[in-house]
Structures are given as C-alpha cells and as structure tokens.
Amino acid sequence: MEFLDVIKKRRSVRKFKDIEISEEIINNILNSAKLAPETDTCNYYFGVIKDENVKNEIAKATLWAEWVAKAPVIFACCCDISWDIGEQKEEDYGVIGNKLRYSDEIVNFLMKHENRKACKTLIQSTPVYIAAQHMILTAVSHDLRGCFVDFMDIQKINTILELPEHVTCQLLVPIGYAGEIPREKSNRSDKVVFYDKWQ
Numbered sequence: 151m152e153f154l155d156v157i158k159k160r161r162s163v164r165k166f167k168d169i170e171i172s173e174e175i176i177n178n179i180l181n182s183a184k185l186a187p188e189t190d191t192c193n194y195y196f197g198v199i200k201d202e203n204v205k206n207e208i209a210k211a212t213l214w215a216e217w218v219a220k221a222p223v224i225f226a227c228c229c230d231i232s233w234d235i236g237e238q239k240e241e242d243y244g245v246i247g248n249k250l251r252y253s254d255e256i257v258n259f260l261m262k263h264e265n266r267k268a269c270k271t272l273i274q275s276t277p278v279y280i281a282a283q284h285m286i287l288t289a290v291s292h293d294l295r296g297c298f299v300d301f302m303d304i305q306k307i308n309t310i311l312e313l314p315e316h317v318t319c320q321l322l323v324p325i326g327y328a329g330e331i332p333r334e335k336s337n338r339s340d341k342v343v344f345y346d347k348w349q
C-alpha cells in the first residue's frame with residue numbers, strides 16, 4: 151500500500167473480527183514502533199497482550215472502552231520514567247528543558263509532589279504516542295485497524311501488567327481485523343493551516 155493510502159485508510163475501529171493476527175505481522179508492528187524517536191529522558195516498552203483474562207482485566211480499567219477486550223491483540227504502550235522519578239539537579243538538561251516548556255512553577259510542583267510517578271506520567275507521553283502511531287499505520291498497511299485508548303486508570307493498568315516502579319503504561323492500542331468499516335476521512339479544510347503567523 152502507498153504510504154498516503156495507509157494514512158487515508160486509518161480510522162479508529164472499535165469492533166474486531168474474531169481472527170488472530172500472525173506473529174509475523176505482530177513483529178512488523180513492534181519493529182515499526184521500535185523505530186519511533188525517543189527522547190533522552192523517555193524510552194518506551196511495548197506489552198503484547200493476547201491472554202483473554204489479562205485483556206478483560208485491562209478492559210475494565212478503561213473508561214467506556216470495554217470493547218478493547220475483543221481485539222485479538224492489545225499493545226500496551228509504556229514508558230520508562232526512571233529519569234523523572236530520580237532526583238534531578240537544577241542544571242540538568244531535562245529540568246531546564248521542561249522549565250522552558252512548562253514553567254518553573256509547574257516543574258517545581260511536579261518534582262516535589264509526593265506521587266511523582268503519577269505526575270511524571272502526565273508529561274512523559276509524547277514519544278510513546280509517536281510509537282503508537284507507527285503501530286497503527288503499520289497495522290493498516292496489513293489491512294488491520296486499531297484505535298488509541300488512553301482514557302483509563304493508569305495505576306490499575308500498571309498493577310494488572312505488573313510493571314516495575316520505573317515503568318508506566320501511557321496508552322493502549324487494540325488492533326485487529328475490522329468488524330466495522332468507517333468511511334475514509336475527507337481532507338480537512340485549509341482553515342487548520344496557517345503560514346508564518348496566526349493572522
């Protein structure tokens with residue numbers, strides 16, 4: 151499939167046929183995810199969830215996304231937050247960068263908060279989402295479909311998956327053969343683009 155066709159065909163799908171995904175395709179999806187960019191302070195991990203019991207437990211920890219249990223595979227996209235939960239010096243590149251981006255006040259609040267894991271989960275999701283998009287597009291290239299699911303109880307999911315303290319799940323990517331056919335997306339109007347400055 152041409153790359154642009156893959157992008158055009160991608161739509162969120164929440165119903166799946168009861169058909170297994172081959173190991174070869176699963177590995178292609180994982181390999182595409184592993185090629186996604188990472189940052190110095192955030193690396194990713196990917197869980198491949200096929201066990202019915204684990205899928206059901208995960209499904210119950212989502213907000214209105216119990217349908218994920220019906221996907222033949224749920225990829226749990228996780229990240230390593232060791233850097234974030236460690237004690238960082240003021241002059242650390244990551245601290246300076248985060249302060250530039252989020253302000254001193256917010257970074258100081260997050261660094262001193264007693265539930266640092268939850269706080270850091272809040273801001274360390276971008277690389278994982280990029281990897282998840284690689285996964286979805288690779289899935290579409292194999293005529294599979296999926297959806298991002300991130301409205302979920304992250305602490306519960308971390309517990310279900312028995313993740314270590316320095317790893318947190320950021321989102322789920324259920325993938326399977328589509329049991330529904332959404333219309334191809336039309337190109338959004340030029341109103342979403344601006345040149346040089348807003349006005």
Ligand SMILES: Cc1cc2nc3c(=O)[nH]c(=O)nc-3n(C[C@H](O)[C@H](O)[C@H](O)COP(=O)(O)O)c2cc1C
Pocket residue numbers: 160161162163215297298299300301302332335
């Ligand atoms: C960052 C992100 C998080 C999302 N989280 C959820 C979710 O928790 N549950 C869900 O059903 N859909 C979720 N979606 C899917 C969106 O609802 C969907 O992308 C949107 O309706 C546009 O439809 P499309 O993907 O078919 O273009 C999420 C999408 C994005 C980009």
